[in-house]
Amino acid sequence: MSGTQRDSFTVSDSARFDFVVIILALLTAFAPLSIDMYLPAFTAIAADYQTDTHRVELSLSAFFFGLFIGQLLYGTATDKFGRKKPLYVGLAIYVVTSIACAWAPDIEWLIVLRFFQAIGACAGIVIARAVVRDLYTPQASARVFSFLILVMGVAPILAPLFGNYVTEWFGWRAIFWIVSVLGVACAFVIHLVLPETRGRRYDVRMRNSGRTYWDVLKDRSFLRYSLTGGIAQAGLFAYITGSPLMFIELFDFTPSAYSWLFGANAIGIIGFSQLNGWLLKYYSARKILNVSLPILAVVSAGMAVAAYVKAPVWGILVPLFAYISTLGLVFPNAMAGALANQQERAGSASAVTGSLQFLIAGLVSMGVNSVSGLTDYAMAWVIGTTGIIAVITYRLMRYEEPESEV
Template identity: 35%
Template sequence: MTNTTKSPGSLLAILALLSAIAPFAIDMYLPAFPQMMTDLDTSATSVQLTLTTFMLGLAVGQLVIGPLSDQFGRRRPLLLGTVVCLVASASCALAPTIEWLIALRFVQGFSGAAGVVLARAIITDIARGVQAAKMFSLMMTVGGIAPVLAPLVGSGVIHGFGWRGVFWVLAGLNLLMIIGAILLVKESLPPERRSAGGFRVLVSNAGQVLRNRHYLGFTLTFAFSMTAMFAYIAASPFVLQNIIGLGTTSYSLVFAAIALGLTITSVLSARVVPRVGPIRLTFIGVGTLLAGSAGLLLVITLGGTPAIPTLVLLFVTVSALGLILGNATALATAQVTKYAGTGSAMLGALQFTLAAVASPLVGVAGEQSAVPMAVTMVVASSIAALLLGTMTRGASMQPAEDGPEAL
């Protein structure tokens, strides 16, 4: 594949599928949390820990795989990671205890991180500026179908085959990812553009990335915005089913409808970004995220989690992320194009590390109250707004060089 700003739709589709391992591996089994508690004779906290370890695996895997891809290219780490993810998914389906499942979910996340981090790095290799922002938004639009379909498919699989069937379906998706990557993903980082080898070089590259103030501003904005969404995701099985009273099928439909809002705003973002600009769209998205989260906390605190207002505010809050994710990703990676793999890795690692922290936080009294979820969402979105407003001043999509901005 040559370094060009034009990318075929088939490549974008497979990159979206590869990066969608996270929503598929998270959202498909959420409706089964109560069933897993009974089947594995464990607690809600232990079941949520399988979500935490998966996200930690995604974070650590990206930190390892992303920088290595700056040295060895994108294609080989992508194929190897996806193969290991297939084996891990099948092993999760056979896990005899909750302890085994927790450990295997870490391996699944670590190996699945290859698709997540390298999909972003490949786009950074082949596109720049507004074109990159548009591609990221389109990729997340395609990938946004995953959280719409995943709970619906997961609900059907759980009804027919139990929670273990979800992981067999994930193994099948991993196989499809492998086939797509072999056929459609060529090497996007030629040898002359790769970093020299060695651990010292890896550390040096990471230092260059972390000293870029604008990169950190957009990356942390992305990560804390995602933390707000993961607080909702981790708490949703108990808030929507135990507190609001939805059944498994109704929960899946509502979860999919809320995810559809994110898909719609991602499509809108891709259409208007050439005219409005990615920076302005990111500010609009973060402002909406904060307003929606604050409204949600107010309603839950004063009204005792009424169904309609709670669901409407969740829809607005999650939909706001469609204006943030693709644009913040493009803005962050545009600051460090020379170290695309490392930059992509740190963005993703921060995202899933914070998400892993959010999961147990919302588990505190999460079976009886929606307040921990709402508080976590407000705090995360407030931090995102503060960092966006203070650390990204003067940033553009076309930095003069890849060196660090003055801190």
């Protein structure tokens, strides 16, 4: 890394710097941990509140919309006040609302509290991306995002398994006590290890947040990569929302078997994200996207066919694994492309791209919930649609961009 990219980074030894990158990955993992850990508990939550799993799914949709709105709140704040202060605020909100979720008296309260818990959790997403943009070139940042996906990929492997056993032994409310403790521990480590990475101070005015976000959205390159990555990733959230209903209720998986299945699919995205890191040594992020997106479209078509013929479980699992794995090639490169030209407003750009992704995710989550009333294969239909639309978006927004961008 060049000296100019590390001017604000006062840490001199590489071992501690590597540890900081791991901390960024853990910050990014807060949201998936908060999502994946309680998925196997859907039936237990429904039974406790004397409702059905469709109602419990709304707590997940509320979380997605909280991630959408919350990231816009942190965007210009991180550019004005630095990276650490807004992060402390977000972690405080996360800890308090996690404790409140553990005490939620009914499903309506849980839905509302999950919305505010997401507003706290998304601070880590926005700030981790902004820090990566502070320190890395666009090509190198794609490799770092691949590493972040590696750590994030561990969450879907371990979180459902852990959440299932916690639910069996201590009840589903214990899950929220555990994540609140993790939030406190993370804040303590950040105070000790994470330096302020924002170097040059830019003239950022909070009252001009809307104008700043609009300027980011007018960047055609930013919008192309953000929408492509967000729509592709929406298939992942369709899987997260619809998989408990499909695999536990339609295909009669036990919560434990479902947790293992969820973990097995996460192995694919981990492997392909690390393959992406290796490929970036030889090819640009844009060239990798040009190949991986058509693959995603073919896989998505396979999911649509599986939904149409009402395929048995293996007919769903094979294209599902392929879709989730291919996201390991698509998402880090799309993220790097979106932030490539946003140095002066990295926090705002990170917030906008994250908000776009989770707005799409929230709409898709609600769509899965609605379509599930019409067909048991709602998840497969939605995934089959998202991959194809992502490719169409990428092609329609194509324009001549300098090779140096990504």
